[in-house]
Structure formats: structure tokens, C-alpha cells
Amino acid sequence: MKTARTLALFVIIILSLSCPAKKGFTQEKEKGPVQSGSEDFLSPVSFSTGSNSVFAESPPSAVLNPAIPGGLQTTTLDFNYLSLAGLGEQRGFGHALNAGISIPTRVGVFSGSGRFFTPPYGEFYYDQTFGSLDLSFSKDLYREFYIGAGLGFSFGSDWGLGLDLGFVHFPGDLAFLKDFRWGFAFRNIGKPYADPGFTPAFASAFKLIRTEPVNLSMFGDLSFPSFRDIRFSVGAELSLFDFFFLDVTGIFDYDYRNENARTLPLSFGAAFQIPLGKKKRERAPKIKANISAAPLQDDVWAFGGGVNIPTGVLDTNPPVIETDTTKRYISPNFDGVKDELTIPLKITDERYVKGYRFIVENETGEIVKTIRNKEERPETTGVKNVFQRLVAVKEGITVPETLTWDGKSDSGTVVPDGNYRFYIEAWDDNANLGKSGIGEVVVDNTPPTAEISSPYKVFSPDSDGLQDVLIIRQSGSREDLWKGAFKDTEGSIVREFTWKEAEPPSFEWDGKNSQGILPPDGVYGYVLSSTDMAGNIGEFTLENIIINTMATPVGLNIDHPAFSPNEDGVKDELTFGLEVPVKEGIVRWELAVVDSEGGRRRVYRGGKEIVKQVVFDGKDDTGRVLPEGRYQGRLEVLYINGNNPKESSPWFTIDLTAPSAAVKADLDVFSPNGDGNKDVIVFYQDSSTEEVWEGRIMDAEGEVVKRYNWRGNAERRVQWDGRGDDGMVVADGVYRYVLKAVDSAGNTGGADPVSFSVDTRETPVQLAVNLTHFSPNSDGVKDGIRIIPTVPVTDGIESYELRIEDEKSGDVVRRFSGRGRVPDVFEWDGFTGERRRASDGRYFGELEVVYRHGNRPVVRTASFVLDTVYPEVRVSAEVEVFSPDGDGRLDTLRITQSSGEEDLWEGKVLDARGRVIREYYWKGRAESFAWDGKDGSGNRVPDGTYSYVVSAQDKAGN
Structure with a gap:
């Protein structure tokens, strides 16, 4: 309904203005070089709005009122x-061409425009x-008050020069008049030519409808050109979606010199505002295309079109506020610790930051403190202040790097303890208001409280069951962190306890330090302290702890890890x-032997003497x-002062079972003569697990010709090539193989001996x-390796040759040859015939003997290995110091091996003396292990x- 009534009023005004227009338009007017209404030819908008002095677009508006661009x-x-266009009896075409620019700076807005005009025929009132050139300067002295001054120069058959002054006031909404201005x-204070002389003008504008899709604006202008004419215009503009604009204006023009009224009845205008670029519609520059039409005198019509192009957009974004809103604690009690809330601050804006305020609210949302800062420019309106504002350069306020709140309210008193919220608001010169995130600050002026006591303050933490711990009984307020510290007489902390987000609980101290x-x-003290998040300190002590x-x-300790009482x-x-260094004051002692279940199987007791x-x-x-089974000794000594130390021995084993094994051979007789037939004998073995197994091959007289040793279990398969420990093939005869072991408990056992024979008599070489x-x-x-030939027949030898061959490739790497008797021993140093070291690998020797009568026996050695590579191992220790005391920390030393x-x-x-304390053995690869600090019998080492x-x-001996 309201919109309908407004539109009806708009139609009535237009009709009423159009009624007298015909009469005024048909009156004859006095010709002259200067006529009122010349400002209408500034732009199509001037035609459609009746050259309104407050409702016009910049830059052309600066000619009508130089203050209008002040806020640009x-x-x-x-x-x-x-x-x-002359469409009546008078025919012809006239032209008006206009261009202008407005440039905002930090000092103000500079505008300039130029005009060129030619009439449609000679009798036209122009x-x-x-042509003309206008320059102006405008400035916003206040957000709602603009002033401006300009200078206009016109030229043609004559010339003109005039000064323009003006102001615009924006009081805002006045009742139903929205955005009133x-x-x-x-205008034209000076010598006139093309435009009227000195012309005072008054104008106003407002909105009757102001909604998101529809705006209806009304505007009017009253001027007195050269004080010989009265010019009055009233119009309306309908805006739809900030895209389409329709203007209609009625104009009354009275020339009092001729006592005739000259009226341009109606002027019409339309515009389209189009966003440019790919930005959002409200943030893109908008080009405005205007068209207008108006009837003039003598059936002359004016048609116009133009574009208004802003190169940017109005800043509608609020300042960006960067600060730290994490939860803070303060105690404004002036003790120098967390007395204030200090937060970092950074405010940025596309234009100028004009002010900010720091606001603190209590839990109910009531504002308790506001810290303000705004543009440092006087707000008074005296002459001096106006001049200061006129010459001032636009700039934002200085934003401090931090903001500080001392915990006081606006009344100057410290606020009560509690939770508070804070945030920052900032605004720019376009009144865009930005707000930071909300932070939380806790005001806490109450220090922590507590009470401490103990039933006794002398104790002996020696694990004897008598006052081994100190009982601390304590209570207090709930805090984020409590610390309890035991200190020596020098004030050094021996042990510290902490409790988070709790009251301090009672506890027991075992007398140990942090390690x-x-x-x-000695004498110690206990201090319980807390510093809350706000910096309040509470400290409470318990002295003379002994x-x-x-x-x-x-x-x-024990002398063996195992024994066999058989x-x-x-x-x-x-x-x-029994290691008892303190023998004075002993009341009694006891040594018990317990089994793996803890059962006491044997007990030894004594009195004062141990x-x-x-x-x-x-x-x-x-x-x-x-x-x-496994057993352990446990020693307990009771002293007269109540000390009752106890110690256990390493576990030991009672073992009555002897080692067991079984052995068998694959041959009863073999001939290690290198002929490829029965050159080796194989023993198959099965044994129990023991520390060391020993295998012996003995001749008929019991002399040992070959020994073997194994850790853990005996090798499942042992192959003997007939050579003794000296590397020589043993003599023919009867031999026996014996496998036996002695376990850690002293039990001896093994397998039954296996007898066999060595017989090489058929081999000539x-x-x-x-x-x-x-x-x-x-x-x-x-x-080096010795190659030993056995040649029973030495007569009639013509020549011999010993070849050292690579078993893999078959290549001969070294030759030994000669004539006559074969040497008793050949020694090979591992070098080839060219005196280069032979490659690592497997080789064999082959001897060929040539007799004069034609026999050529050839015999080979068993293969042997040339190996120059040393065994490699890498060893590292986890730490260099450890304490095998059973406390669960560094009780073992980890040895890593590869x-x-x-x-x-x-x-x-x-x-330290080089004595062997503990031995380990591995077959194949050395394994990583952990040493528990004990010797081979299980006793803890010093x-x-x-x-x-x-x-x-x-x-190979590497």
C-alpha cells in the first residue's frame, strides 16, 4: 500500500508540472548570449534531473556544485x-559534447570537465x-559535510571566468525522509559568458522508499540565475535492483526581466548500471549508461547518451583485525606477576582505519571495560578547526602493536574474580565496522591454599619394613598445577612431585631422588607450592625431615652355577x-635354600657371630x-637397631643326570689315499645339550690323533679324511672314536666308542x-700349506710334476716339476707361477710321477681352501654406564653385534685387570645379547x- 501511494503521488506531481508547461514554452523570450538552463547540457543526467545541485553524478556535478564529489x-x-534536433518550423541540428574526470586523493577530490556546444540554428537561445573548461576541488570536512570550490572558463565569440562555491550536508534519515541531503x-561569481552570471542555488533530495529491490528518490532544486530568473525543478527516480534507473523531472523557469515564464515541461531519463569483471556483483566496478530526452523551445528536442565509468568500487569491507584470542589468566593485584592482559594487535583496511575499541564483558554479557581510540582529529567546529580539516591529509589512526587491560572496570575498580570475554571492534572512514574473534580472560586474585603435616619426620628408607617411607598428609585448593619438592640443606631439589588440575593429595616418599x-x-625439608594460571603464588613448608x-x-654369592651331589x-x-661387612650389632642370621616354588628346603642359622x-x-x-631343579640361597641378617637386610644368591641347579650321546660310523675300514674311493669316514652323532662336547680319534695305544670340540650339541655329521691334528695322514691300523662331555654340574657322559680301521696298503703313490x-x-x-707325497718306489723315476689347480675353473695356478727323486714335501705360499697371489677359493694338488719303464701314476690331494678374508664383526653398546640393581632402570647392558x-x-x-668374567659362544653369526652384570656363576660383579x-x-687362521 505504501509503495502504491508513493507511486500515485509521483504521477500526480508529474501531471501537475506538465499543465502550465505549454503556455510558458510558447512565450517569446529575449535573445541574449547568456541564458538560464545552460547547465542542462552538461550531461544526460543533468537533463533528466533538472540540473539538481545535490542529486547528480560526478564529474559533471562539480560544475553545478563543486562540493558534490567530496566523498568520491x-x-x-x-x-x-x-x-x-529542430523538428518544427526551425530545422537543424545542434550538438553538445562533454567529458570529465574526478580523481580522489588523500588531500581531497580534484575534478575537471570540458564542454563543446553548437546550436541547431541561429535563432536558438544559445x-x-x-566551449568551456571547469576545474574544482572538494573535500569531506566531516563524514556528513562536504565543501568545494571551482573555477570555470568559457570561450567563443567572447569569454567568461567565474568562481563556484558550494557545500552539501547529509543529516541522514529525517522521519520518513530517508537518506536526506x-x-x-x-555559481559563476565573476564575468559570465556562456552560463548565467552569479547564481545562488538550493537543492535537496531524499528517499521515500528504501528497500533492497526498490528505491524511490525525490529531489528538488531552486536557483536564481543572474538574479533575473527563477528556476525550480522537482523530480523523482525509480531504481530497481540497483540495475535499472528511471528519472522524470518537471522544470519551472521564470524570466522576471521579460515577465515571461519559460518552462521545459518534462525531461526523461533512464540508466542501466552493469558490473564489470568477474568479481561478485556488489564488489565489481559498475559502469552506468545514461540516456535522456527533453523538449525544448520551438519544437526542438534534446536527446542524449553517455557513460559514467568508475575505475574502482566503494570500500564496503570492514577492517581486518588480527589478535590472539587464546584463553588468558591475570591477577591484577599489583605484585608484578600477570597483573595485566596484553594482547597483540594488527588492524588493516583497504582505506583508512579511523578508530577501534577494546571491549571486556563479564559472564552475563555486561560491558565492564571499554578502551577506545579513534582518529586524532579535533571534532570541534570552530574556524581554526575547519581550516585544520581543510588542509588535513587523509590517513588512518596509528594502531598500537599491543593492547593492555589492567583488570579495572570503567569505574576504576578492579573487577571481581571470574571469567570475562574480550573482543575488538574497528571501523574505517566509510563506517565499515569489523569485529575480532572473542577471547577469554580469567581474573583470579585468590592465591592457592594448602595444609601439610606428617605423623613422624625421621625415617630410614632401607626396605626393612620400619619407617621406610615418609607419610605426607596434605590438602588444599584445586589448582592447575601443584609441585611438592624435597630439598637438602643447600636448597637443591632432591625429589619433586607434581599434580595437575587437582587438590594436593597425601602421599608417601620412599626417600629416593628423581633418579x-x-x-x-641428613636433614631435609619439604615445600609444597603452586602458581596458578593468573600468577598467584602459594607456598607451604614442612621442616626438619631426617x-x-x-x-x-x-x-x-655362589662358586658354581650348578653341581651334582652324587x-x-x-x-x-x-x-x-656370605658378605657381611658390618658384623657389630648382629642379633641373628639365617640362610635358607629355597626351590623354584619358594619352598624352604634347607636352613642354616646363627647368632651374633656370622x-x-x-x-x-x-x-x-x-x-x-x-x-x-633350580634353587636359590636367601640370606637375612637382623641388627639390633632394627635393620633387617636381605639378599638372595643367583639361582643354581642341582643336576644328577650325566650327558648322553650316540655315535655310529658309515664304514668299518677306509683308505685316505686320495684315490677317490673310501677316502673319508663319516660319524653320525646325536647328543644332549651341554656346554662342551669333545670328540677324540685315538690309535690302538690310546694316543689322540684328532680332536673335535662343539658348544651346545655335537655336530650331527662329522667327516674325517684320515689326517691327524698335524695334517698328516695317520698310519694304517685300528682306531676308535670317542664322544664325551662334562656338564656344568660335573657329570661326565657320552657315547660308546666306535672302532674302525685305516688301510692304505694298495696305493703305490x-x-x-x-x-x-x-x-x-x-x-x-x-x-702356507704343505703338500706331502708318499712314493714307495723311488727307483727308476724319470720325472715328476705337482700341479696346483683351481677346483672351480680347472686352471693350473702353480707347477712344481723335476727329475729323479720326488721331494718329501712341497710347500705352496699361495702365489701363482707369475708370483701373483692366487684368488681365494678351493684348490687341490695333483702329482704325476713318470717311471722309465712307462708307469705314470697320478694322485690327488683332498681339496683345500685358500682364504685371506678376516672374520668381520661390528659391536656397539646401548650405554656406557648401567646399574644392575633390579630397579627396572638400566638393569642390563645391551650389546648389539653384526x-x-x-x-x-x-x-x-x-x-679392569683383564680377567674373564663372563663368556659367550655362538655358531654361525655372533648374536646380540644383554649382559645382566653377573659372572658365569650368576653372581653380581662389583x-x-x-x-x-x-x-x-x-x-684358515684369520
């Missing part, structure tokens, strides 16, 4: 053309061709070593031999080597410096 923020161009202009180690006996341990350590004379007993050793015969308290592997690397160990494949790797832990060595020797 983007450089704007305007180009238009108007055609004047009967001369002329009004202003005065004083789990008991500190020295640690008195009167240490009485004991130790218990009365065979070998390891029938186990000896306990023995150094106890010999255990493997029997229980009833005199019966204990069954096989034999060839043997003294080594299966050798390493010609000049280290003095197995640097090696190649070898027959046997041997690792040894050595003490504190000190130790070293670890791992080694291996391959078959």
Missing part, C-alpha cells in the same frame, strides 16, 4: 553526447558555438659366600638329596696336505670398569 573514493570518468551552491637413588643421610639409614648391606668326587658340593662361608651338600633338612684351510696374508698364521658366518664366535667380558671382546678364528 574512486577515480571516475564521464563521457556523453547530446543532440539538439545562438553561438562555445541538502546543499547550497554559488631412584637414595640421597645421603633420613637415617645406618646402612648394613649384605651379599650372597658322591663321585666332582662338584658334589656348592659353597655360599660365618664367611656355608658349604651346601645338596641335601634337605632331613638329610635326603634334593631332586634335580699317495698325496696329502697338512691343512684344510690356509691364509697367505703374511700374518704368521697358516701362511657379523659374518664363522664356525665359532667367542665373546668375553673382562674386568662396581667398576669392564670391557667386552668378541673374536673368531676361521679355519
Whole structure:
């Protein structure tokens, strides 16, 4: 309804203005060089709005009122053309061409425009061709008040020069008049030519409808050209979606000199505003295309078109506020700790930041503190202030790097404890308001509180069950963090406890420091403290805490990790070593032997005097031999002061079962003569797991000609080529193979002997080597190999040749040859005939003997290996210091090993004197392991410096 009434009023106004227009238009007018209404030819918008002095587009508007461009923020161009067509008795065409530009700067807005005009015929009221140039300056003294000044120069058959002054005021909404504006202009103060002389003008404009899709604006203008005419215009503009604009204006023009009224009845205009570019519609520059039409005198019509091109857009974005809104705590109690809230601040804007405010609200949303800052420009309206604003350069305020709140309200008092919210608002010179995120600050002026007590303050943390811990009873306020610290007399922290987001609980201190180690006996103190998030400090103490341990350590070790109480004379007993350095004050002592289930099987007791050793015969308290299994000794000593130290020995084993094994051979007789037939004998073995197995091959007299040793289990298959430990083939005869072992408990066992014979009598020539592997690397160990021929028939030998051949390729790498008797030994140093070192690999020797009567026996050695590569191993320790005390921290030393494949790797832990403490053995590759700080019997070794060595020797002696 409201919109309909407004549109009806708009139609009535147009009709009423059009009624007297015909009479005025038909009146004759006085011809002259200066006529009112010349401003209508500035642009199509001037025609359609009646040259309104506050409702016009820049730059042309600067000619009507130089103050209008004062609020312009983007450089704007305007180009238009108007055609004047005589459609009645007077025929002809006139032209008006206009161009203008407005350039906003930090000082103000500079505008310039130029005109060129030619009339349609000689009797037209502008009967001369002329041009003009206008320059102006405008400035927004206040957001709602613009002023401006301009200078216009016209030329043609004569010339003119005039000063223009003006202002525009924007009071805003006045009742139903929305966006009201009004202003005065004083045009052409000086010598007139093309335009009327001194012309005062008053204009106003407002919106009757202001909605998102539809706007209806009304405007009017009253001017007195040269004080000889009265010119009045009223019009309306309908805007749809900020895209289409329709203007209709009625104009009353009264020339009081001729007492005739001259009226241009109606003028019409339309415009389209089109966004440019790919930006969002509201953020894209918008070009406005205008057209207009108006009837003039003598059936002359003016038709015009033009474009208004802004090169940018009005800044509608609020300032961007960057700050830290994380939760903060303060205690504004002026103790120098967290008395203030300080936050970083950064505000940026597309134009100028004109002000900001920091706002603090309580939990109910009530504002308790506002810190303001705005443009440092006086707000008074005196002459001095106006001049200051006139010459001022536009700039934003200085934004500090931080903002600080001291915890006080606007009334100057410290705010109560509680949670508060804070945020920052900032605005620019276009009144765009930005807001930061909301931060939280907790005001807390209450320090932590607590109470501490203990039932006793002297204790002995020696694990004897008597006041081994100090009981701390405490309570207090709930805080983010409580710290409890035990300190020595020097103030150094021995042990510290922390509790987060809780009240301080009661607890027990075991007397140990932060590393789990008991500190020295002495006087200590306990301090409970808390600093809350706001910086308030609470501290509470308990003095004169005494640690008195009167240490009485004991130790218990064994001489063997296993024994066999079977009365065979070998390891029938186990000896306990009692280490009791403090012998004064002993009340009694007890040594118990317990089984793996903890059952007490044998107990030794004593009084004030304690023995150094106890010999255990493997029997229980009833005199019966204990069954096989794992056992442990446990020593307990009671002192008169209440100390009751206890110690356990390493676990040991009672083992009554002897090692067992079985052996068989694949041959009863073999002939290691190199003829390829029964040159080796194979023993197949099956054994129990023991520390060391020993295999022996003995001749008929019991002499050992060959030995084997294995760790853990005996090799499943052993092949013997008939050579003894000296590398020589043994003599023919009867031999036997014996496999046996002695376990850690002293039990001896093994397999039944296996008998066999060696018989090489049918072989006329034999060839043997003294080594299966050798390493010609000049280290003095197995640097050469001896090849030993056996030639029973030495007469009639014409020549001989010994060839060393590569088993893989068949190439001969070295030859030994001669005539007559064959040498007893050939020695090969690993070099070829060209004196180059032969490659690592497997070789064999082949001997050929040529007799004069034609026999040519050929015999080969068993293959042997040339190996110059040393065994490789990499060893590293996890740490260099460890403490095998059973506290769960660094109780073992991790030894990491990486090696190649070898027959046997041997690792040894050595003490500072080089004595072997612990041995390890591996077949194949050396494995990583953890040393628990004990010797081979399981006893804990003393504190000190130790070293670890791992080694291996391959078959070639490397």
C-alpha cells in the first residue's frame, strides 16, 4: 500500500508540472548570449534531473556544485553526447559534447570537465558555438559535510571566468525522509559568458522508499540565475535492483526581466548500471549508461547518451583485525606477576582505519571495560578547526602493536574474580565496522591454599619394613598445577612431585631422588607450592625431615652355577659366600635354600657371630638329596637397631643326570689315499645339550690323533679324511672314536666308542696336505700349506710334476716339476707361477710321477681352501654406564653385534685387570645379547670398569 501511494503521488506531481508547461514554452523570450538552463547540457543526467545541485553524478556535478564529489573514493570518468534536433518550423541540428574526470586523493577530490556546444540554428537561445573548461576541488570536512570550490572558463565569440562555491550536508534519515541531503551552491561569481552570471542555488533530495529491490528518490532544486530568473525543478527516480534507473523531472523557469515564464515541461531519463569483471556483483566496478530526452523551445528536442565509468568500487569491507584470542589468566593485584592482559594487535583496511575499541564483558554479557581510540582529529567546529580539516591529509589512526587491560572496570575498580570475554571492534572512514574473534580472560586474585603435616619426620628408607617411607598428609585448593619438592640443606631439589588440575593429595616418599637413588643421610625439608594460571603464588613448608639409614648391606654369592651331589668326587658340593661387612650389632642370621616354588628346603642359622662361608651338600633338612631343579640361597641378617637386610644368591641347579650321546660310523675300514674311493669316514652323532662336547680319534695305544670340540650339541655329521691334528695322514691300523662331555654340574657322559680301521696298503703313490684351510696374508698364521707325497718306489723315476689347480675353473695356478727323486714335501705360499697371489677359493694338488719303464701314476690331494678374508664383526653398546640393581632402570647392558658366518664366535667380558668374567659362544653369526652384570656363576660383579671382546678364528687362521 505504501509503495502504491508513493507511486500515485509521483504521477500526480508529474501531471501537475506538465499543465502550465505549454503556455510558458510558447512565450517569446529575449535573445541574449547568456541564458538560464545552460547547465542542462552538461550531461544526460543533468537533463533528466533538472540540473539538481545535490542529486547528480560526478564529474559533471562539480560544475553545478563543486562540493558534490567530496566523498568520491574512486577515480571516475564521464563521457556523453547530446543532440539538439529542430523538428518544427526551425530545422537543424545542434550538438553538445562533454567529458570529465574526478580523481580522489588523500588531500581531497580534484575534478575537471570540458564542454563543446553548437546550436541547431541561429535563432536558438544559445545562438553561438562555445566551449568551456571547469576545474574544482572538494573535500569531506566531516563524514556528513562536504565543501568545494571551482573555477570555470568559457570561450567563443567572447569569454567568461567565474568562481563556484558550494557545500552539501547529509543529516541522514529525517522521519520518513530517508537518506536526506541538502546543499547550497554559488555559481559563476565573476564575468559570465556562456552560463548565467552569479547564481545562488538550493537543492535537496531524499528517499521515500528504501528497500533492497526498490528505491524511490525525490529531489528538488531552486536557483536564481543572474538574479533575473527563477528556476525550480522537482523530480523523482525509480531504481530497481540497483540495475535499472528511471528519472522524470518537471522544470519551472521564470524570466522576471521579460515577465515571461519559460518552462521545459518534462525531461526523461533512464540508466542501466552493469558490473564489470568477474568479481561478485556488489564488489565489481559498475559502469552506468545514461540516456535522456527533453523538449525544448520551438519544437526542438534534446536527446542524449553517455557513460559514467568508475575505475574502482566503494570500500564496503570492514577492517581486518588480527589478535590472539587464546584463553588468558591475570591477577591484577599489583605484585608484578600477570597483573595485566596484553594482547597483540594488527588492524588493516583497504582505506583508512579511523578508530577501534577494546571491549571486556563479564559472564552475563555486561560491558565492564571499554578502551577506545579513534582518529586524532579535533571534532570541534570552530574556524581554526575547519581550516585544520581543510588542509588535513587523509590517513588512518596509528594502531598500537599491543593492547593492555589492567583488570579495572570503567569505574576504576578492579573487577571481581571470574571469567570475562574480550573482543575488538574497528571501523574505517566509510563506517565499515569489523569485529575480532572473542577471547577469554580469567581474573583470579585468590592465591592457592594448602595444609601439610606428617605423623613422624625421621625415617630410614632401607626396605626393612620400619619407617621406610615418609607419610605426607596434605590438602588444599584445586589448582592447575601443584609441585611438592624435597630439598637438602643447600636448597637443591632432591625429589619433586607434581599434580595437575587437582587438590594436593597425601602421599608417601620412599626417600629416593628423581633418579631412584637414595640421597645421603641428613636433614631435609619439604615445600609444597603452586602458581596458578593468573600468577598467584602459594607456598607451604614442612621442616626438619631426617633420613637415617645406618646402612648394613649384605651379599650372597655362589662358586658354581650348578653341581651334582652324587658322591663321585666332582662338584658334589656348592659353597655360599656370605658378605657381611658390618658384623657389630648382629642379633641373628639365617640362610635358607629355597626351590623354584619358594619352598624352604634347607636352613642354616646363627647368632651374633656370622660365618664367611656355608658349604651346601645338596641335601634337605632331613638329610635326603634334593631332586634335580633350580634353587636359590636367601640370606637375612637382623641388627639390633632394627635393620633387617636381605639378599638372595643367583639361582643354581642341582643336576644328577650325566650327558648322553650316540655315535655310529658309515664304514668299518677306509683308505685316505686320495684315490677317490673310501677316502673319508663319516660319524653320525646325536647328543644332549651341554656346554662342551669333545670328540677324540685315538690309535690302538690310546694316543689322540684328532680332536673335535662343539658348544651346545655335537655336530650331527662329522667327516674325517684320515689326517691327524698335524695334517698328516695317520698310519694304517685300528682306531676308535670317542664322544664325551662334562656338564656344568660335573657329570661326565657320552657315547660308546666306535672302532674302525685305516688301510692304505694298495696305493703305490699317495698325496696329502697338512691343512684344510690356509691364509697367505703374511700374518704368521697358516701362511702356507704343505703338500706331502708318499712314493714307495723311488727307483727308476724319470720325472715328476705337482700341479696346483683351481677346483672351480680347472686352471693350473702353480707347477712344481723335476727329475729323479720326488721331494718329501712341497710347500705352496699361495702365489701363482707369475708370483701373483692366487684368488681365494678351493684348490687341490695333483702329482704325476713318470717311471722309465712307462708307469705314470697320478694322485690327488683332498681339496683345500685358500682364504685371506678376516672374520668381520661390528659391536656397539646401548650405554656406557648401567646399574644392575633390579630397579627396572638400566638393569642390563645391551650389546648389539653384526657379523659374518664363522664356525665359532667367542665373546668375553673382562674386568679392569683383564680377567674373564663372563663368556659367550655362538655358531654361525655372533648374536646380540644383554649382559645382566653377573659372572658365569650368576653372581653380581662389583662396581667398576669392564670391557667386552668378541673374536673368531676361521679355519684358515684369520
